[in-house]
Amino acid sequence: MSLDKINSIIKRRGFIWKSCEQYGGLSGFYDYGHLGTLMKRKFEDIWRNFFLGLNPNFFEISPSLIMKEEVFKASGHLDHFTDPIVKCSKCDFVERADQILEKQLKEKFEGMSKEEMTELIKKHEIKCPKCGGALTDVSELELMFPVDVGAYDKIRAYLRPETAQGSYLNFSQEFNALRKKLPLGLAVIGKAFRNEISPRQGVYRTREFTQAELQIFFDPEKVEEHSNWDDIKDYKLRLLPASSRDKLTELSCEETIEKFDLPKFYVYYMAQIQRFYLEVLNYPREKIRFFELNQEERAFYNKLHWDFEVRLEALEGFGELCGIHYRTDYDLKAHEKLSGEKQEVFFEEKKFIPHVVELAFGIDRNVYALLELFYTEREDKSILALPLKVAPxxxxxxxxxxxxxxxxxxxxxxxxxxxxxxxxxxxxxxxxxxxxxxxxxxxxxxxxxxxxxxxxxxxxxxxxxxxxxxxxxxxxxxxxxxxxxxxx
Ligand SMILES: [Zn+2]
Missing domain, CATH: 3.40.50.800 (Anticodon-binding domain)
Structure with a gap:
């Protein structure tokens, strides 16, 4: 089976392996060896070249990884960024409640409240999958890693769970420094941390990971336009809309905005993301698609959410490589409210708070996907036929x-x-x-x-x-x- 061979190369040749291995490993943490590091750096470089190249007013910034509690109070992470968990009262096994339900009842339960899940567990008499013991009521596990800063008067802070907040905190200053133009893009490539309850799927889901996120700030009155629309209007997207999940449709960007009532400013970036994978990275067309998340599945602050996905053997199905989120003015408004600092801009004779379209890539899963997709064999010998630009x-x-x-x-x-x-x-x-x-x-x-x-x-x-x-x-x-x- 080729998956075993791929995993063997990844480990044996120096791409990626578990962190702290000689002490038994730490679940959800990985180290990049010399080949993995070279490859990751190259992927980041072509990402920069491509996405920052879309507009001369797109730039990369480097905000800090540890941020004050208030940031995540405002962003909603402190209150909402949790996983529902259950514990076995007999053997202490802990698992995500939605995953236990999913396995037993063969349905999706993401986004359901903890009370509803507790009900379901009782109703269907679901027991501990390890020992058959009784499960506790569903409780919530905080996904952020807290950090106490300083020696005596400790200040509560957190390792960032996404890089995006750094862009929101710096928006106002960058808007002024960059001569007050919109759209303005602020990209961050860097680490983020989430204390996932049971990380699995190898580097596909980890507790420490690298993101490449681009926040594009724009005038909400111009969401139905994009100055380069003509470049992509006939470009065909591969789409799996929430309304018909059993059938993939290929539509031009022009058809896409009409059929699904999507704004041009959003679809323009969908097209660029697909171009990045097909034209820059030579992904096989038949293995990719955009998957739309419905209202229950997407975060409450996202007005629109499509994921770019690729079919991977390791996942036995499709996995997300990038999300494209229309976050509106949710974050800037929230920070304005809590900090008291105005986020409004004066642009083209109007005052308003910009809206945001976010392109969010997980770098580690992108590196993994490349290794799996471009693995091939010639006369029983393994070859990584990687796109030339990402070969270590x-x-x-x-x-x-x-x-x-x-x-x-x-x-x-x-x-x-x-x-x-x-x-x-x-x-x-x-x-x-x-x-x-x-x-x-x-x-x-x-x-x-x-x-x-x-x-x-x-x-x-x-x-x-x-x-x-x-x-x-x-x-x-x-x-x-x-x-x-x-x-x-
Ligand atoms: Zn148990």
């Missing part, structure tokens, strides 16, 4: 043998290439084994230094996907590699 190493430099001046020449080439590319040097084992090792971690190009190199200053460049080998002059190598990587 751009190229590997391999001297054919460990003697007669080849390592020296190879090292010289390696030192030159690593100024511009992520590059791996390997002189151990047969050349065939070394190619296979690079294929397994997705390196697009292998550069081999052989005896001809010493005579005519050329090297062999081998392509991961075609296994084709061509001779290239050393002085043209950088340009050739660059051309090749940019072609994709």
């Amino acid at each position: 190493f751009d190229c590997a430099v391999l001297p054919l043998v460990k003697k007669e001046g080849l390592p020296e020449k190879a090292n010289e080439i390696y030192q030159e290439l690593r100024k511009q590319f992520t590059c791996f040097y390997d002189n151990t084992g047969s050349i065939g084994r070394r190619y296979a090792r690079q294929d397994e971690i997705g390196t697009p190009l292998c550069i081999t230094i052989d005896f001809d190199t010493l005579k005519d200053n050329t090297v062999t460049v081998r392509n991961r996907d075609s296994t084709e080998q061509v001779r290239v002059k050393i002085n043209e190598l950088k340009v050739k590699i660059e051309e090749f990587l940019n072609e994709a």
Whole structure:
């Protein structure tokens, strides 16, 4: 089964593994090894390039990870950001109440109140799945990690459960610093923390994770327009609307706004998200879709919520990679109310509080999805046929043998290439084994230094996907590699 092979590569070769493993691990926490770190960084870079490139008034900021209690009082996290849990009165097993119900009754129960769930558990006489003991009433578990700041007069703060709040707190200042223009985009790429009751599905659901979130602040009176609408109006979206979940529909953006009564400003970003996955990352079209959440499923502050999803073997179904949320003026208004600080702007002769469309990506699950989707095999050998721009190493430099001046020449080439590319040097084992090792971690190009190199200053460049080998002059190598990587 290929999932086992993928997981083995992820762990054995240095992508991702459990944190604190020699002390038994800590559930929901993962470390990135050298390959995972390179790949994650590359994913973040192409995300930046693509989404910040959509508008010259989109920028990245870096707010702090620990924030005062008031922030989450205002945002509603303190009161609403909880999971319903039940405990076994016999063996102390703890589980999310909705998941216990889901498993027993084969229905979805997200968004149901704790009283309703307690009722259901009693009605259907649901017992502890581990020991058959009685379950307690459903209670609520706070999902944020509290932090006490300072030594004596401790100040209650929290690790941020989403990066978005940092953008809201900085909006006013950035609006002024950026010459008072809308739309204004503030992106944050960074860690967020949620004390999930029982994290599972590997890196797909963790307690510490990296988000890339873009908050786009705009004039609510202009929600029915977008200045670049014409670019995408005929672009076809793959949609699974809440009204008909058994049937995927493909509609152009123009048709989408009419059929589902969605605003142009929102659909424009749906199109850009799908373009990012199909055109930049080469995702297979048949494995992706937008999934609409209905009113019970989405957070109360979201007026609209579609998730971009991909079909993954590890999840035995579709999993979310990105959410696109129309959060309206909910957060800015809430912060204005609690802090007393005006969030209103004066723009184009009007005073108003901007609305927000949020694009929220989970980076870790995106990294995982790439590893699973682009895994393939050739003659029983594993290959990560990753999109070139996210492969951990751009190229590997391999001297054919460990003697007669080849390592020296190879090292010289390696030192030159690593100024511009992520590059791996390997002189151990047969050349065939070394190619296979690079294929397994997705390196697009292998550069081999052989005896001809010493005579005519050329090297062999081998392509991961075609296994084709061509001779290239050393002085043209950088340009050739660059051309090749940019072609994709
Ligand atoms: Zn039990």
